[in-house]
Amino acid sequence: MPDEDRMDILSQDEVNALLSAVESGEVQIEREEQDKKKICVSYDFHNPVLIPKEFVRILRVLHESFARNTGLALSGFLRTLVQVELVSVDQLTYNEFMLSLPNITYPNVVSISPFKGNIIVEINVNMILLFIERLLGGESKRSISPRTLTDLEMAISSRVINRLLDEYHSAWRHIVEFNPRIETRGTDPRFAQIVHPEEMVLLICFEIRMGESSGILNICFPLSTFEPLGGHIARMRNMTARRSRKDDGM
Secondary structure (H helix, E strand, C coil): CCHHHHCCCCCHHHHHHHHHHHHHCCCCCCCHHHHCCCCCCCCCCCCCCCCCHHHHHHHHHHHHHHHHHHHHHHHHHHCCCEEEEEEEEEEEEHHHHHHCCCCCCEEEEEEEECEEEEEEEEECHHHHHHHHHHHCCCCCCCCCCCCCCCHHHHHHHHHHHHHHHHHHHHHHCCCCCCEEEEEEECCCHHHCCCCCCCCEEEEEEEEEEECCEEEEEEEEEEHHHHHHHHHHHHHHHHHHHHHHHHHHHC
C-alpha cells in the first residue's frame, strides 16, 4: 500500500484516543442532524400557492367591501333588493376555471388600463336575463333558463356589467388606480381564452341573490396580470407596517 494511502488510516492508539474523547464528551458525534425528526409537508406542484396569505387576507377585505357596495348599487339600479356576497378567493389554472363554467354563461373580457393584460368578469346568464327583464319593467321573480342573448339583450346587459366595473374601480382606488373596460363579451366561455390554459389565475367568486333566484359572479385575474397590482398591495402593506411601528414608538 502506498504511503499516501496509509496517512488516511488511523492507528489503534489513535482509534482508542478518539473513542476515549467521545466518551468523555470532548468530541461530539455528528449525528444530531440524522436524529432530528423529518417533517414532510405535502405540496401540489400542479397548483402552487403563488400569492402570500397576507395578500389573500387583504383581497378578501377589499372584495367583501366591493360585494356590499355592488349590492347597494344594483339594488338602486334595478329598483329591487340585490344581495352580493363574497364566496371564495382561490388560485387555480385557467383551464380549471374554464372547465368550471356552464356551457352557456356571460363572460366579459375586460382590460384594466394602464396595466397590460385582461381579466374575465363572468356572470351566470340566467342572472343577466333576470336583470334585463327587471330593467324592461318585469317583476323578475321567476327563474329563467339559460340561453344565448340577443343583440339587444347584449347591449342592455353591458349597462349592468359597467355598473359592476364602476364599483370594482372604486374598491381598488385606495390601493391603485386602473380603468376596467369591456373589450369583448359573449355567451360561450370558449371564446374567452386570454392566457395559456395552464397559467395560474386568481379567482374571486361571489353569489348574487335577487328575489328567489341566485347566480354566480366570477372575477378571474391571470397572475401575470395581477402581478403589478400585487406590487401596489405590498407597498401599501409596508407603509402601513412602518406607520404602525412609528405610532407604537410614540
